Amino acid sequence: ASLRHAGVSLRCQCIKTNSKFIHPRRMEDVDIFPSGPHCSNVEIIATLKNGIPVCLDPEASWVKKLIDMIIKSSKKKNKAH
Amino acid sequence: ASLRHAGVSLRCQCIKTNSKFIHPRRMEDVDIFPSGPHCSNVEIIATLKNGIPVCLDPEASWVKKLIDMIIKSSKKKNKAH
Numbered sequence: 001a002s003l004r005h006a007g008v009s010l011r012c013q014c015i016k017t018n019s020k021f022i023h024p025r026r027m028e029d030v031d032i033f034p035s036g037p038h039c040s041n042v043e044i045i046a047t048l049k050n051g052i053p054v055c056l057d058p059e060a061s062w063v064k065k066l067i068d069m070i071i072k073s074s075k076k077k078n079k080a081h
Numbered sequence: 082a083s084l085r086h087a088g089v090s091l092r093c094q095c096i097k098t099n100s101k102f103i104h105p106r107r108m109e110d111v112d113i114f115p116s117g118p119h120c121s122n123v124e125i126i127a128t129l130k131n132g133i134p135v136c137l138d139p140e141a142s143w144v145k146k147l148i149d150m151i152i153k154s155s156k157k158k159n160k161a162h
Contacts, residue, residue: 030113034105034151042155058155067148070115074123074139 012039014055021062022046022054024070030056032067093120095136102143103127103135105151111137113148 013033026048033043044056044063056063094114107129114124125137125144137144 024115027115029115032111032113032148032151034108034110035154042151044152058152064152067113070113070123071125071139071145071148073116
């Protein structure tokens with residue numbers, strides 16, 4: 001889920017970012033917006049399962065690990081884990 | 082942008098995935114959905130700048146590189162590049 005629909009947003013969406021760890025199980029999705037004319041920052045917005053969007057710090061190492069962890073979990077889907 | 086709003090989707094969104102490289106400049110955002118009760122697959126959905134959503138293969142190495150590349154670009158934002 002995201003804060004905007006295609007083509008609607010004309011500016012940065014994150015005013016500040018959360019640098020504290022959030023467990024991936026609490027997340028419904030993680031939306032990555034590349035920088036561009038609308039916003040010079042890369043923006044990473046996690047939507048929690050309670051519907052609340054949280055801006056994550058793209059330079060925080062746990063955020064990269066989180067994304068890796070989510071993506072890697074696709075390989076374990078058929079294993080007991 | 083995403084195909085669904087918080088809490089609405091009850092099933093997998095991707096029927097098939099695109100394994101061909103797409104340049105990050107063509108992407109408006111990349112949305113990562115962890116697996117869960119609604120869908121046993123991790124789903125990665127890029128929305129192109131023309132508004133078209135494309136499901137990416139979470140196991141394709143270029144997809145991981147793409148995400149790394151987007152996130153890393155946040156560190157270069159103040160440099161001529």
